[in-house]
Amino acid sequence: MSPRRNHQRRGGGRPAARRDDGADGGTGGDRYGLERTEDWGGEEWAVRQVGGGSGKHYRCPGCDQEIPPGVPHVVAWPREGQVDDRRHWHRSCWNARDRRGARLQRSRNAPRY
Numbered sequence: 001m002s003p004r005r006n007h008q009r010r011g012g013g014r015p016a017a018r019r020d021d022g023a024d025g026g027t028g029g030d031r032y033g034l035e036r037t038e039d040w041g042g043e044e045w046a047v048r049q050v051g052g053g054s055g056k057h058y059r060c061p062g063c064d065q066e067i068p069p070g071v072p073h074v075v076a077w078p079r080e081g082q083v084d085d086r087r088h089w090h091r092s093c094w095n096a097r098d099r100r101g102a103r104l105q106r107s108r109n110a111p112r113y
Contacts, residue, residue, distance in 0.1 A: 044079040062093025
């Protein structure tokens with residue numbers, strides 16, 4: 001049995017992890033901060049993946065549950081809408097938005113978000 005190596009090898013050891021930044025012409029996957037357009041409900045929606053580092057709590061319109069700070073999620077708004085029309089969704093809720101109905105369980109006096 002060979003001895004353990006507790007020191008780094010010369011030449012840097014392992015190769016650096018390759019990041020898919022889209023520079024090779026690919027789509028880049030679900031990169032944070034990049035905006036894309038999706039059609040839903042007869043409207044064009046601007047959709048952006050966010051990392052959740054704002055430190056704020058949001059209410060997902062798909063499941064009516066809270067999105068705590070630090071949780072990656074989706075921000076979507078109608079392309080022709082205003083800044084106040086932005087909604088923060090869980091990724092799974094945004095992907096299942098066609099299969100879900102509005103099942104609001106909060107009281108009438110509760111805040112919307």
